[in-house]
Amino acid sequence: MIHKEEIPDSPLFAGIHPEEKESILKCLSAVEKKYEKGDAVFLAGTAIRSMGFILSGSVEISRDDFWGNRQVLGHAGSGELFGEAYACMPGESLMVNVEAAEKCRILFLDIGKILNVCTPACSHHNRLIHNLLYIMAKKNLMLTRKIDHMGQRSIREKVMAYLSFESEKQKKKTFGIPFNRQQLADYLAVDRSALSAELSRMKKDGLIEFEKNLFTLL
Known part of the structure; x- marks a missing residue:
């Protein structure tokens, strides 16, 4: 079980009391996995149902073209999410690879359990959904800016x-x-x-x- 002291500050848990973080992770059946540098976390061509939340360490997000040339698209560190957009689209194959940039601990959160509010609806669960939408909107704006620059x-x-x-x-x-x-x-x-x-x-x-x-x- 993940204790509240192990959960880094993150926009995902904004407005959620530290004591509630443990219960919400239990409600979501969060699964922790550990990786060494260079380990594959997600592979292009596969479909996912869970998004990653980084407890410690960092990951690199990249894409390989037909000839094997790799383009680094970004990094995610402690307290950040990755894979949430793909997890929201069941059956959609990943177009990127995610690998550990260093030794890291990652929590995997089932997007279905996040979006399907438990009964009775707990206030911190509703807040989590609000925070997730905020994060996804912010990332969308960042992507729009990057497209403008590129x-x-x-x-x-x-x-x-x-x-x-x-x-x-x-x-x-x-x-x-x-x-x-x-x-x-x-x-x-x-x-x-x-x-x-x-x-x-x-x-x-x-x-x-x-x-x-x-x-x-x-």
């Missing part, structure tokens, strides 16, 4: 679209981004060397200043 024609335009968004979001001309160079290249779907070269040209052209993941728009 949809620009050149590497420079992709970088400027992303940096402009981060500047507006943080309301600063100087701001940090949550990516290193490889992660930023993966996010924008560009080659890392080409990205680094373009960043240097943009700096030379007086558009930006940067130091590691700290950027200033000029």
Whole structure:
């Protein structure tokens, strides 16, 4: 049984009392599994009925093309969810792989038991559904923004679209981004060397200043 002290802070449990977390996981028949770095959690081509909630560690979400080239689509860490959209669509095959990026513990929550409220309906169960919808809506907005950034024609335009968004979001001309160079290249779907070269040209052209993941728009 998972104790409340083992459950990391997460938007999924926002507004739910710590004492209620244990009972709701029991109600949902949550199953814990442990993985070592590199272990497969979900495989493309399979269908799932449960979403993953990370207790500790992190996972990498990626997609392989026909020729075996891998594109990293994202990461999920402690307190985050993955697979919830696919779990809501029974029979829909995964188009991504999920593997442990490090040693991790994951709780699997049956989406059917989440959406079918127990009788009598407990307040924390209703709150959980509300939180899940909020998380899925937020991820949808993030995906829309990513499509906008990736949809620009050149590497420079992709970088400027992303940096402009981060500047507006943080309301600063100087701001940090949550990516290193490889992660930023993966996010924008560009080659890392080409990205680094373009960043240097943009700096030379007086558009930006940067130091590691700290950027200033000029």
